[in-house]
Amino acid sequence: MKVKHITEIAIALMLARWKQTLVAAIGVTFSIAFFISLLGFMEGLNELLDGMVLNRTPHVRLYNDILPSKLQPIDLSKEYKNHHNFISSVKPTNTRKEIYNAQQIINQLNKDERVIGVAPKITAQVFYNLGNIDLNGIINGVDTEKEAKLFSFSDYVIDGDYKELKIIPNSIILGKGAADIMMAKIGDIITVTSTEGEQFSLKVIGFFQSGIADIDKVQSYASLSTTQKILGENSNYISDIQIKLKDIDQAPALAREYGNFFKIDAEDIQTANAQFETGSSVRSIISYAVGITLLIVSGFGIYNILNMLIYEKMDTIAILKATGFAGADVKKIFITISMSIGIAGALAGLLFGFLLSLIIDAIPFHTSSLPTVTTYPINYGIQYYSIAAIFALATTYLAGWLPARKASKVDPVLIIRGK
């Protein structure tokens, strides 16, 4: 029996009920289109939200933690070596936040092949002076170019030119929230007080918006040298080394390696931001559940039309069998019908899913917290298209298989006698 003739019979049967066939195919199209656009949209959102944090977070951060010494004097004593000791209220002492030999570490890291880039950073605790009121603030001293290159700094500077930070001495890019409270405009001079009690005048050259309101109320950016000046430190002072890696998944391992190698505290991004992963995966699971439900429902559509077709075409099945078609041939005919519905529906669905994604992608979406985003985010990952297609074909096959098996078991004698 040639495939061509099986197909010919299948097509003739489908044409006899073309409206219902079309509805079943549209069901598949609809579910695939929604599956693709839903998952693409959800993944787009995930990337957006993750990007809010992950893009700007170093994969590994080197710093000196303020912790009490792990070795207290008694631990060094030979006499009490085999004793247990309990010391309460241990205080850290003499800890330098400064990273010793920071420049050498940076040079060394720049040579490491697994590293994309390294950016030094200093944080300074300050008060923004606003008349009588002092507001808590943190000034991040950054290397603007590296910060822009590695951590998308420029995306979050919403007004002004971030490059001026390095050129104009004593300049500051204020967090949008802090600027709003201070009613500061570009070009204004604001005063800050360092924790040492010294006052500094800084020129506002831009605003910064991270998308996280609590951060924008507190944090501001200045150049490394300005921040060193506020802290009263020399120009070698660096408190954080931020590392961006080629492979983010290696962060925990490399954090441990660098920590041991440079005798320094190292934190990886996964430890620092564990909650973001969880949020993303929960959102993905929900979208997959909805999408796959859609595909299964469309499978029921096919199951229905095939069952109906088989009841209607009992006579046809009986004649085919009486004239020598085996059960397997009949089964092939009905599987062909269901697969044709599935494939046609799936192809249309892939196309419509893509179009729907394009439409969502074009819908304007402005939010003050995400300055770089102007339309809804969509991910065009090929994996959604393949999963949708594979799953649709699998459900179609199953939905066709049960009725087809029933058709193959039709007893022609019963039908012919029943006339």
Added chain:
Amino acid sequence: MENNIVLEARSICKSFHDPVKIDVLKDVSFKLSRGEYASIIGRSGSGKSTLLYILSTMDTDYTGELFIDNVSIRNKSEKELAAIRNEKIGFVFQFHYLLNEFTALKNVMLPGFKLNKLSEAELEHNAYEFLKDLGIEKLAHKMAYQLSGGEKQRVAIARAMINDPLIIMCDEPTGNLDSKNADIVFNIFKELTETFNKTLLVVTHDLDFAHKTERIIELDDGRIVGD
């Protein structure tokens, strides 16, 4: 075994259990030789159709032996039985039973698709020739549902012929036709036996029709009472 025996039934018995056991066929045995034109008669309910369904291998729920072309069909799979029906048996029903989704010509060609021995072009040619022999070549490209009863029955006969079967079985082929069409069908059958040397087994309750055949097998209450 004689070589020109195309069909042999050996003590075929069949009962239905619905709701009590009824023996429909009791010890039915006979042989058909090549080229024979036989009819089975009997009053309604005597088991004629039941016998024909068994002989055509569609019904396998019976006791006794059935040989087609000297091969026992016991223990054959559903697939093998289908192949035997396709290749060796042509079947014509009382209700002309064509596939309404296809043209007359395609209906005739369908069993040939399954047999898959000839190319589509050859098959189409043969189908057309059969329709021509039956005088309905003009209807070849009409859809099956557009044909009249007599025309449908002739298409069904052409379909039964397409794979050049050993034997053609008919269950009351004229039961639904007026006498004029019944005569046409009878003459076609006669021609099939005479010119194509086909074996024909026709179930009928039309005694006039039966008496014109070479051999009459009479069934009564599931038993052969006259041959």
